Amino acid sequence: MKQQIYRFNNTLRFTPLLVLTLCFLASCSNTRYLKENQQLYVHSGVELKGDILVSDKQELRSSLESKSLMLQQANKKFLGTRIKVWLYNQKYNEKKKNLFWNLVLSPKNMEEPSVFDSAKVQESIKRMSAYMYNQGYFYDTVSFEKSARGRKVSVTYKVNTGKNFVIDSVSYDIPDSSLMTVVKKSQPLSLVQKGKPYKQETLNSERERLTRLIKDAGYYKFDRGYIHFELDTLNKSFLRNSLNPFEGMLNVFNENKGLEKPTLNIVVMIRNPDDSLGGMHKKYTINRVIIYPDYPVSGDTSRFTFHDSITGFTSVRYRQDILRHDVLNRSILLRHGDTFSNKQYNATINKLYDLGVWQFVTVNYRENRDTTLDALLYLTPRRKQSLGATFEVSTSSDYLLGSGITLSSRHLNLRRSATSLDVSLNTGIELIRSGRAWVLQSKEFGGSVNFTFPKFITPFHISQDKLTAVKTKLSMGADYLSRVQKFDITNINASFGYDWTPSPYRRWIVNPISLNYVGTRLNPSFEDTIVNKNPYLKRSFEPAFIGGEVASYIYTNNDALHRDHYSFFRINLEESGLWLNGINSLVGLVNNHKNDLEDYTGLTISNFVKLDADYRHYWKRPRAAFATRAYIGIGVAYSSSTVLPYIRQFTAGGPNSIRAWRLRTLGPGSYHDTSATAAIFPDQTGDMKLEANAEYRFDLIRMFDGTVNLKGATFLDAGNIWMLRKDPDRPGSEFEISQLYHDLALGTGVGLRLDFSFFLIRLDWGIPLKVPYYTGNANGWYFSEWKHFSDPSWRRDNVIWNVAIGYPF
Structure with missing residues (x-):
């Protein structure tokens, strides 16, 4: 069971009351503090019309409503009131000062009243029109409509986009033939293509792409200032009346305006530098590589004596030989004679940081008289060893109080190979309240040892120059969990595998060897009254030997290029039993089929395949965010196994799942365990899981x-x-596609989060909307039961309180 950690004091329970009280007080008018000729700006919006896609319209409206275009913004509302304006008035007009007001009147909690300014409205119209022009809407119109009610003003900007220009042709004017070759080879990847709508931001992005492309081709001193774009919207209609060219220009305007998709031509121009010999851009190559593996933090090298190790054109200047040179050179992709490349520059920095040995990595270039560069790498080491201790206080939906201690030790550079060793020991307990006494519910202790090697360790060679964060991991651990008067579980695990990042957005984790022994000991009373009555639960508690392979693929694009929205996707595949059964058969063959591996160990090999996938998408706004998640998981036992091991089964409910149900109380299917044991020990599991949030x-x-x-x-x-x-x-627990809608549980709720920047405390209150086992409605809709909300016992059973650390997804 996953513990949820939190730390908070009694002030937290009064926070909702405090917020509601302030909102009530803020419902009073804020216009009383305005001067005689002033009006409060209470609303601003954009009414957008035009022949554009819905997705483009939403993006365009968001841009037009930004502070850079809509210069004057109305004060934001919270619970129907402008509480921040009210707080501002309490401080600067009412002059409130005491301990309470000093706590509440933080600068970030206040907003100065937005006073209507007609000059800012006119400037906003100019900026919006200029922005529309840059987006290719050359025939746009922008106006505004003002509405006043008392001393409050609302403004609606009316924007008609007209028709967006479409790119008809793209040509290149590049006098440098070498640059022309580089650019033309990448033309299929160009962001400026025939048939695409014209946008100024597309040209800006294309300028950045071309700059990166050209610098990667060796042009070290090239910058974006050499790239220009020429737009041509004129055509032969300009020449229809050579005696009156102004009439010809009018013809062009009218002709394009009548087209369903007016077009323009783009010329990409890259000019040569003025100070270059022959007027051409210079192409640079790497000459020497000079490395300082223990560069001082101060940057002052005059007080130290350096040793030199020179191999060809690579020099290592060090004070202490803290890292083997073969390990260091493997992470440096800059070589003598290589063409200068920004990609290699960034990849070298990333690979050096991935070693985990350096606190700071800096790469500079020194230009020589010829067209060569010396690369200078300044590496400041991290502290090699560290010790840590963590004390945790936790709560969950099935225990009231838990505590734990974790001791950890880390060595970052074993045997000067950048191999890290992590050792941890942990212990903890869980307590429940029984009457006036605290009762021990469970205790746990365990430990782990993890080795991380900064390379692939394989019987064959794998090139890793183009990969980052390449690691081979060897892990071993043991854990003992005792649920008082119920069961004891001993879990011993070991794994060997690889972790690498083929691109900034993608990551692979593959463990070809994964071993897991699960031993159980049941309390006789618990075994007789609970386990033996449920064959499925009995099989779940049988000792198991899990051995197989695990592979995970992770994709996420949460970076500076996706500030408004980004995605996360993870898929895991685990198989157990395939190669263990082969070893089992081989042992039996050697012993003439008298005894095999299972006979010698007394364990049963678990045979199963488990697959689960998790997709999330996030939309971010300045003061809000919308997060979604879809999850699917399925596990299938095969061969001699008929059930998944207990630790590999799926559960539902709890603070990180469907929050209107307590942990392990939902499902499977429409089954609902109403026994007294289930009320004390909820433990519903299944072979398959579907979830959306x-x-x-x-x-x-x-x-x-x-x-x-x-x-x-x-x-x-x-x-x-x-x-x-x-x-x-467990009748109704099996999956049937015809019963999917009926079996889906639905819950909703509200929550509060206390964000301390370095961690977040989360409180969620959930209530069921649709209950699979509810018989009062054919499909399980639960609204009719909400009429009992005033009943404390009903709220205790149906309004679920969740406390956790961090977001659920």
Whole structure:
């Protein structure tokens, strides 16, 4: 069971009341503090018309409403009030000062009243029109409509895009034939293509692309200032009346305006430098590579004596030989005679950081008299060893209080090979409240040892020059969990595998060897009253030997290029039993089929295949975000196994799943365990899981002088778990496509988050909307039961309180 860690004090419970009280007070008018000729600017919006796609319209509206174009912004509302304006007035007009007001009146919690300014409206129209022109809407119109009610003003900007120009042709004017060759080879990847709508930002992006392309081709001193674009919207209609060229220009305008898609031609121009010999751009190559592996933080090298190790054109200047030179050279992709390349420059920095040995990595170039460069690498080491201790206080939906201690040790550079060693020991307990006494529910202790090697360790050679974050990992660990008067589980695991990043957005984790021993010991009473009555649960608690392969693929594009929205995708595939069964058969063959591996160890090999996929998408706004997730998982036992091992089964409910149900209480299917044991020990699991979540997150107020950000959220969760085979002891638990809609659980709720920057405390309150086992409605809709909301016992069973650390997804 995953623990949720948190730290907070009694102030937290009063936060919602404080917010509601302030909102009530802020409902009073804020116009009373305005001067006689002033009006409060309460609303601004954009009414957008034009022949454009819905997606483009939404993006265009968002741009037009930005602060850079719409210069005057109305004060934001919270719960129907402009509470930030009210707080501003309390400080600067009412002159409120005491401990309470000093706490609340943080600068980030206040907004100065937005007073209507007609000059800013006119300037906004000019900027919007200029922006539309840069986006290729040459025939746009922008106006505004003002509406006043008392001393409050609203402004609506009316924007008609007209028709967007489309690129008809792209040509190149590049006097340097070598540059022309480089650019033409990459033309299929150009962002400026025939038939695409014209946008100024597309030209800007193309300028950056060409700059990177040309610098990667060896042109070290090339910069974006050499690239220009020439737009041509004229055609032969300009020459229809040579005696009156102005009439010809009018013909061009009218003709293009009548076209369904007016067109333009683009000429990409790259001019030569003025100070270059022969007027051509210079192409540079790498000459010497000089490395300082233990460069001082101060940057002052005059006080130190350096040793030199020279191999060809590569020099290593060091004070202490902290890293083997073969390991160092493997991470440096700059070689004598190579053409200068920004890609190699960035890849070298990334690979050096990936070693984990350096705190700072700096690469500079020194230009020589010829067209060569010396690369100078300044590497400042990190501290080689570290010790850590963590004390945790936790809570969850099935225990009230938990605590744990983790001790850790790390060595970053074993045997001067950049191999890291991590050792950790942990112990913890969980307590429940029984009457007035605290009762121990579970105890746990364990440890792990992890080696991370900065290369592929394989029986054959694999080139890793084009890969970053290449690692080979060897892990071993053991864990003992005891649920008092129920069961003891011993978990011993080991794995060997690889972790690498083929591109900035993609990552692979592959463990060809993964071993997991699970030993169980059941309390006789628990075994007789609970386990033996449920054959499925009995099989789940059988000792298991899991051995197989695990592979994971991860994609995420959360970077500076995707600030408004980004995605995350992870897919995991695990197989157990394939090669272990081969070893088992081989041992049996050697012993003439008398005894095999299972006979010698007394363990049963688990045979199964498990697949799960997790997709998330995030939309970010200045003070809000919308997050979605879709999850699917399925596990199939095969050969002599009929059930997944207990630790590999799926569960639903809890703070990181469907929050309107407690952990392990939902499913499988429409089955609902109402036994007294289930109330104390909820433990529903399944072979398959479907889940979808959506959450809207928004900022509320900042507290404690802005160091803590109180945020709000509203969410919708849906999903369930199922069995793939019929379980007589749990009717309705098997998956049937015809019953999918009926079996889906649906929950909603609201939440508060205390964001401390370095960690986040999350409180969510969930309530069911659709309950698979509810018989009051054919499809399980639960709205009719909400009439009992005033009943405390109903709220205790149906309004679920979740506390956790971090976001659920």
